[in-house]
Amino acid sequence: MTTSFKCACCGADLRYSPGSGSLKCEYCGTEFEAEAVEAMAEAAESDAAGENINWQHANPQTMENDGSTCTYSCSSCGAQITGDRTLAASFCPYCGNTVVMSDRLEGMLRPDYIIPFKVEKDAAVAKFKEFCKGKPLLPSGFLSSGRIDSVEGLYVPYWLFDAGVKGRVRFRAERVHTRREGDYNVTRTQHFMLYREGVMDFEHVPVDGTSKLGAEVTEAVEPFDMHGAAPFAKAYLSGFLADRYDVPQETCRPRADERIRQSITSALANTCRGYTGVRPQQQFISVANGKIAYALLPMWLMTVNYNGKSYTFAMNGQTGKFVGELPISWAKFWGFFAGITAALTVILTLLMNYFG
Template sequence: MATSTQLVCPNCAGTLQFDPTIGKMKCIFCDSVFSQEEAEQFFAQQNEEEEIKESGADWGEDADGMRAYSCSTCGAEILCDQNTAATRCPYCDNTTVIEAQLSGAIKPDVVIPFAFTKEQAMEKYKGYYEKRKLIPKDFLSGSRVEEIQGVYVPFWLYDGSVSIDAEFEAADITDNGTEITRKIYKADRRGNIAFENVPADASKRMPDDIMDSVEPFDFGQLKPFSMTYMPGFLAERFDVEGDDDLERAEKRVTNTAKQKTRATVRHDEVTETRGDYKVNYTKKKYALLPIWYLTTSWNGKQWNFAMNGQTGNFTGDLPVDGTKLGIMTGGSALAAAVLLYLITKSIPFILGAALVVGLIVFLVAKGSMKPVHKATQANEYMAKKVSLVYSTDDYVRTERKKKEQRQQS
């Protein structure tokens, strides 16, 4: 059986945990506070004294892929899967760090510490669903909320650039009242745009769309990885290899590169006629990022919610009360119809406009209850402007079209 590790308070031998409110280690028994540097010294000394040796070869793994560890606080046997890096002892409830999952060749490069406590995360959850007026009443009373968990989720962060070779057809349009003139141009753009720390979660257990929806992270706050940020939280080791996550990151940076390149063509109409965007990776980092994760069970379905443990951004799909949605949609359409009736007596116009208003309200209201999405852009992690090495807008031709004149009665 392999051994787990807990950081012990040098004053009272109690358990030290990372406190997000002060950004330091704090004893849960005597309230002693220690800096990360002090905690790292305690951790190194503790490991040396206990002579903890993890070879990575003898995991005590059973046929189901579970591994057995000995809790360093109470000595109980802890069972967890091969990707768990920090967990709780079911007997003494202390957080235990499985050091071998976060060391050696699989040691994370960087970490963002938690900035919000469990109590703050629960308040965010309550505020999140209380603002949604379309939520069914019995969801609030009938759902079973499982304990919210603070988890360090493994991510790959990608650095690099996108090389660009694109061509556009553009037009400037003028309207003098009787004729529409279109001046056509061929715009060529070549260059590159840099990106840094484009994230892709590396855990199969975490839904990709939910992890995308809690972005962005402030990667200016990345810190070199240290075990001392782990106590008090759960953690996972990556089970998606960095090369396997490349496709997700590549789609995002390519879409943003296209968008930013098109923005350099400053004409009234712009259409891309050819585009070659090649992604070049220069660096890959293994990071642990803070996520508060919560699940609820209602109506035979599991609902998942997550909060960015650094920024407080909360997300999760919510059920929609069909009756409330119908009343909101119908009421909006009726109000629009009454208002338009006072302005115009055209019944066909009023009906059409009211239908459009109702449809817009329906889509916006329903969309507000279902914000979880797959990320398609990487704007927050890319340079503001494309670095162009070649940029021309060559005049091609002029097109003119007479406007139809309405006959006055």
């Protein structure tokens, strides 16, 4: 039985019969020792085997409503957010437009976990003001829109992924030696294939289940301390808004897979010592007994519309980590550029004339 795989040097197809010892590539002439040949054959097999990922899905149930809550609807982005009537939320935390209170209830989904709010609203407002301070490129009209107080505390729907993961990663690496031999600088590059397998347990890898917030917001406020995750109790919700997922877990799964893959690859790459240029060539993970859970995670959110674009500010409701994006005034950008250039030119020329 022959195994066919690619020459490690030029990529041409090689034919190999087991037991024939060393092998020479017909196209580039590189010779490979028996061990190398075996490794390349195994690599080809491993590639063919691919990945094996199994997740057990969550199944959140709809909860009964007791009439104290209502729905805040946003006609601009379509958000339907549940919250106490007494909240009287006026702005949609996702898109910044006005929301309307209605009695029609979607039905809250019961999450498996919830991380209660630890950070107060005042802290969120203060953090936002601080973020806007000392930003010379901020357009001056931005702050004066007076929306700072309309920060909303929202429980954002997330899918949490738990698994014990096995990873198989293949790397290519080199060792380079340069030496002078006579009239030449001779560079010898030794090429290696590094093969690593490892296991790693992951607990509650979060992927947000709402299409209304991008990953750059929901992942930037991480990490959440999952030890603070408690089994759900309705009391946690009062005083805050809460949303339900609109992105199914199956759609979120690849994102979790990718983050897990990267984690295990980088951990395995760290065990490859003594080489220059370690590059992953093939990364496979196996997930057995993966479990998905549905959770509500706390976030202080505010979105401001400026010049036709919306800017979302988010603060982790558990840890207080603040992220946001501010608009840039291009006039100020180029103004500062010109001013600094001119000032530096004057200074540098004076210095050169003085010392030159």
